[in-house]
Amino acid sequence: MNQEKMGKFIASLRKEKGITQYDLAEMIPVSREAVSKWERGKRCPDPQSLIKLSEIFDITINELLYGARQTKNNSPEIKDISIKLYENVNKKTKLLKIFIFIIISLIILFLGYYFFTTYNSLRTYLITYDGENIDLNEGILVISNEELYFNLGKIISDLPAKSLDLFYKDKNGKNVWIMSTEEDPTIIFTDFNGYNRYINFNNIDYIINNLYLNVNFEESSETIKLKFTKNFSNNYLFPKKEKQYNSVKLEDIDYDAIINKINKKLTCNDDFCIMDDDKYEIVYMFSNNLLMINTQDGNISFVYDPFKKSYTYIKYSNNNIVKNYNYNIEENKLECKIGKCNNYEEEVKDFLEIVNSIIE
Numbered sequence: 001m002n003q004e005k006m007g008k009f010i011a012s013l014r015k016e017k018g019i020t021q022y023d024l025a026e027m028i029p030v031s032r033e034a035v036s037k038w039e040r041g042k043r044c045p046d047p048q049s050l051i052k053l054s055e056i057f058d059i060t061i062n063e064l065l066y067g068a069r070q071t072k073n074n075s076p077e078i079k080d081i082s083i084k085l086y087e088n089v090n091k092k093t094k095l096l097k098i099f100i101f102i103i104i105s106l107i108i109l110f111l112g113y114y115f116f117t118t119y120n121s122l123r124t125y126l127i128t129y130d131g132e133n134i135d136l137n138e139g140i141l142v143i144s145n146e147e148l149y150f151n152l153g154k155i156i157s158d159l160p161a162k163s164l165d166l167f168y169k170d171k172n173g174k175n176v177w178i179m180s181t182e183e184d185p186t187i188i189f190t191d192f193n194g195y196n197r198y199i200n201f202n203n204i205d206y207i208i209n210n211l212y213l214n215v216n217f218e219e220s221s222e223t224i225k226l227k228f229t230k231n232f233s234n235n236y237l238f239p240k241k242e243k244q245y246n247s248v249k250l251e252d253i254d255y256d257a258i259i260n261k262i263n264k265k266l267t268c269n270d271d272f273c274i275m276d277d278d279k280y281e282i283v284y285m286f287s288n289n290l291l292m293i294n295t296q297d298g299n300i301s302f303v304y305d306p307f308k309k310s311y312t313y314i315k316y317s318n319n320n321i322v323k324n325y326n327y328n329i330e331e332n333k334l335e336c337k338i339g340k341c342n343n344y345e346e347e348v349k350d351f352l353e354i355v356n357s358i359i360e
Helices: 003-017 021-027 032-039 047-057 061-066 075-118 201-208 255-265 349-359
Strands: 123-128 134-137 139-143 147-151 154-157 163-169 175-181 188-192 211-216 221-225 227-233 272-276 280-285 290-295 300-305 310-317 320-328 333-338
Touching: 003 032, 003 047, 003 061, 021 032, 021 047, 047 061, 061 075, 123 134, 227 310, 227 320, 255 272, 255 349, 280 349, 290 349, 300 349, 310 349
Parallel strands: none
Antiparallel strands: 123 139, 123 227, 134 154, 139 147, 147 188, 163 175, 163 211, 211 221, 272 280, 280 290, 290 300, 300 310, 310 320, 320 333
């Protein structure tokens, strides 16, 4: 269908009838501007207007759509114009369906990619070792798709440790060095995917299953194989519904000022901040925005997220976890994983006071 040709045909029919655009507009009825746009080929009449035009000018709708009166020469074309219009509309409908199918497919692919890249993308492990001469407490490993935080925790032994060597055994049994320390008998570091200064993210599961620590004493040394127990993983298809308890309220936090406040209260470097007293060891990691409070006796670890307003409480006894729960303050939800959690508000009271003293 030639819209411009049809417009000129309507104009010629109107002039043959001796009426103005205003007259034709009132007869249909439509606005005079609509008639003008038809005749200039800017717009096609709607179905109701086509019917009215065919009645006014005593011609068929096919002739209007074709843009000329039917003759012997153009009769086949005029008769087929409705079929061609239908085919064009059907073709456009098919193209629209294909376009919609492509868009939906892209959305599904995107959601699938997002799911597979975020599913199980955050994992936390507790680092332990049960031995006769050496014990580990408060060790934690946090792994995301982009970052890794490793804190060996406290080494408990009869003899004071002078230095440490962290390494793993490759598939050929060869020791691959990761990190050593001499001045401070503990190991804390942050690594990034792609940077791989310490650990290759592509081989991370194998590494943590074959990770060893060499503890050097004054006149001897001992090598131990580290044990990693998964504490948390975001591997749920749907959010878990947890039982709700009375909320533990904290004062409102000015998130933009948290880092400055922590810098004032704790001793900081580029990766983390730390503070020790007789009762607690407090560590804040810039890479994952976690504030960790460990008791000096190694019996309790408290990990607080000031941005998500949630915390994790872990209690040990003889190097075994006897109580473990997560609490989301904003959602007022408690997830009790190990042990009884009925007295959780009283247990975390002192830790939340420390949190408030640092970020208030």
